[in-house]
Amino acid sequence: xxxxxxxxxxxxxxxxxxxxxxxxxxxxxxxxxxxxxxxxxxxxxxxxxxxxxxxxxxxxxxxxxxxxxxxxxxxxxxxxxxxxxxxxxxxxxxxxxxxxxxxxxxxxxxxxxxxxxxxxxxxxxxxxxxxxxxxxxxxxxxxxxxxxxxxxxxxxxxxxxxxxxxxxxxxxxxxxxxxxxxxxxxxxxxxxxxxxxxxxxxxxxxxxxxxxxxxxxxxxxxxxxxxxxxxxxxxxxxxxxxxxxxxxxxxxxxxxxxxxxxxxxxxxxxxxxxxxxxxxxxxxxxxxxxxxxxxxxxxxxxxxxxxxxxxxxxxxxxxxxxxxxxxxxxxxxxxxxxxxxxxxxxxxxxxxxxxxxxxxxxxxxxxxxxxxxxxxxxxxxxxxxxxxxxxxxxxxxxxxxxxxxxxxxxxxxxxxxxxxxxxxxxxxxxxxxxxxxxxxxxxxxxxxxxxxxxxxxxxxxxxxxxxxxxxxxxxxxxxxxxxxxxxxxxxxxxxxxx
Ligand code: KIV
Ligand code: ZN
Numbered sequence: 001x002x003x004x005x006x007x008x009x010x011x012x013x014x015x016x017x018x019x020x021x022x023x024x025x026x027x028x029x030x031x032x033x034x035x036x037x038x039x040x041x042x043x044x045x046x047x048x049x050x051x052x053x054x055x056x057x058x059x060x061x062x063x064x065x066x067x068x069x070x071x072x073x074x075x076x077x078x079x080x081x082x083x084x085x086x087x088x089x090x091x092x093x094x095x096x097x098x099x100x101x102x103x104x105x106x107x108x109x110x111x112x113x114x115x116x117x118x119x120x121x122x123x124x125x126x127x128x129x130x131x132x133x134x135x136x137x138x139x140x141x142x143x144x145x146x147x148x149x150x151x152x153x154x155x156x157x158x159x160x161x162x163x164x165x166x167x168x169x170x171x172x173x174x175x176x177x178x179x180x181x182x183x184x185x186x187x188x189x190x191x192x193x194x195x196x197x198x199x200x201x202x203x204x205x206x207x208x209x210x211x212x213x214x215x216x217x218x219x220x221x222x223x224x225x226x227x228x229x230x231x232x233x234x235x236x237x238x239x240x241x242x243x244x245x246x247x248x249x250x251x252x253x254x255x256x257x258x259x260x261x262x263x264x265x266x267x268x269x270x271x272x273x274x275x276x277x278x279x280x281x282x283x284x285x286x287x288x289x290x291x292x293x294x295x296x297x298x299x300x301x302x303x304x305x306x307x308x309x310x311x312x313x314x315x316x317x318x319x320x321x322x323x324x325x326x327x328x329x330x331x332x333x334x335x336x337x338x339x340x341x342x343x344x345x346x347x348x349x350x351x352x353x354x355x356x357x358x359x360x361x362x363x364x365x366x367x368x369x370x371x372x373x374x375x376x377x378x379x380x381x382x383x384x385x386x387x388x389x390x391x392x393x394x395x396x397x398x399x400x401x402x403x404x405x406x407x408x409x410x411x412x413x414x415x416x417x418x419x420x421x422x423x424x425x426x427x428x429x430x431x432x433x434x435x436x437x438x439x440x441x442x443x444x445x446x447x448x449x450x451x452x453x454x455x456x457x458x459x460x461x462x463x464x465x466x467x468x469x470x471x472x473x474x475x476x477x478x479x480x481x482x483x484x485x486x487x488x489x490x491x492x493x494x495x496x497x498x
Contacts (some may be wrong), residue, residue: 006198007040009228009241031267031270037260038267038388043065045070049074069323074125093135095165100141110226110316111269118154122140122158126163135165140154144169154193155191163197166199168183168199173204185221188220199224203238210238211231227244240285262316264317266286326338330369362479391409392408393486397424402421407436407486408419409490418433430486435485442466444464446462457479461484462475462483463476472493473492474493474495
């Protein structure tokens with residue numbers, strides 16, 4: 001068996017499916033280029049039939065990258081497969097990823113069908129995809145809860161029909177690591193022709209076992225892993241790419257990947273920033289505290305010999321302590337370099353200058369500018385095209401008095417102003433905003449997070465607003481937390497479909 005493990009990155013498909021994490025095509029291209037630099041083998045670029053946006057993204061990502069195989073997802077339906085092939089037309093290496101649910105839950109409740117019929121559909125879809133491309137991956141959705149004997153029949157049949165990779169998803173994140181490993185071993189031992197295909201893991205993290213399950217699958221013979229940066233994905237997420245890459249680097253298991261681990265941190269920050277998806281501080285490998293030693297005993301040990309408490313060098317994941325912090329005295333070149341480390345390449349001098357001016361205005365308010373600040377500042381340009389913009393905001397608030405806000409908006413160039421009082425500064429500001437934009441909208445989720453530390457820190461606000469039965473997600477970042485909240489609200493409104 002080969003000792004090369006293929007990394008199948010599904011950040012732009014399973015990861016991007018998360019509500020609020022949607023990227024536009026330009027952002028997806030930016031991510032795909034960084035994934036290529038990171039060294040992933042396959043990029044799952046989207047589910048082309050699901051929307052014109054997904055279709056277009058697969059086309060543009062195919063044009064933008066050279067080395068990784070570009071994969072497009074389909075259901076076991078001919079029209080999906082036709083559409084996927086069309087979207088892959090510019091890919092230098094193409095893969096169609098087709099499949100169907102194989103657990104009795106899916107067969108009975110989702111398809112109102114039976115095992116034999118599902119088996120036939122699996123074979124037919126694989127053969128149909130094979131007419132278009134050599135590289136066909138089949139997924140047996142909910143394989144984690146599929147009876148092993150039936151699963152082996154499906155796997156054998158799709159390999160015979162031409163599947164080159166067979167994906168065994170633990171769609172619901174239910175399996176225990178030893179069970180998932182045993183499932184992969186069962187397939188390796190019982191499927192005729194298994195040596196003609198690569199078995200792939202695809203684990204969800206509902207019970208926090210995605211990484212353990214993936215590793216167990218690999219130790220039992222899987223040679224492809226489907227993973228996402230920062231572990232983002234449906235519900236509790238997918239297996240985290242950085243965790244698998246670093247496990248294989250730290251433990252000499254004799255299994256190699258093509259990942260350049262030094263690029264992990266930059267890609268992680270980029271994804272978190274573009275998708276407005278904060279990374280939990282204690283997240284393995286890429287969390288803010290992943291390499292921070294705070295207790296006295298640990299600090300003492302680390303100062304004596306770093307190996308007392310560190311099993312990996314932060315530099316190996318791209319964290320370089322000496323270059324994280326910029327200040328108001330830093331120049332354009334330092335900013336440009338830091339942006340490039342974080343995966344944002346700014347070649348146009350005018351664009352760099354715009355980012356630099358924003359950088360200086362934040363640096364004037366804060367002593368130190370962190371990587372997260374820089375990504376927020378660089379991303380600020382993304383909202384420049386928005387129809388509604390915040391012109392000014394003034395709030396008075398305090399203990400024992402009502403908060404009062406006055407606010408100015410520019411809507412498609414026209415100026416509007418309004419005042420309101422409220423139960424706290426954010427409430428007053430939102431009421432003033434609603435005095436201008438009079439729509440039936442409700443805040444469903446509102447989280448405020450300081451980016452790093454200190455009272456001069458930038459605050460990030462994530463907001464979910466419901467309007468006409470749909471949820472819209474918005475983001476704001478500002479050293480003034482009330483302004484960040486209003487910006488997040490405006491961002492939601494700018495995303496409204498009508
Ligand atoms: O979790 C899952 O089963 C999937 C498949 C569509 C591959 O994402
Ligand atoms: Zn999935």
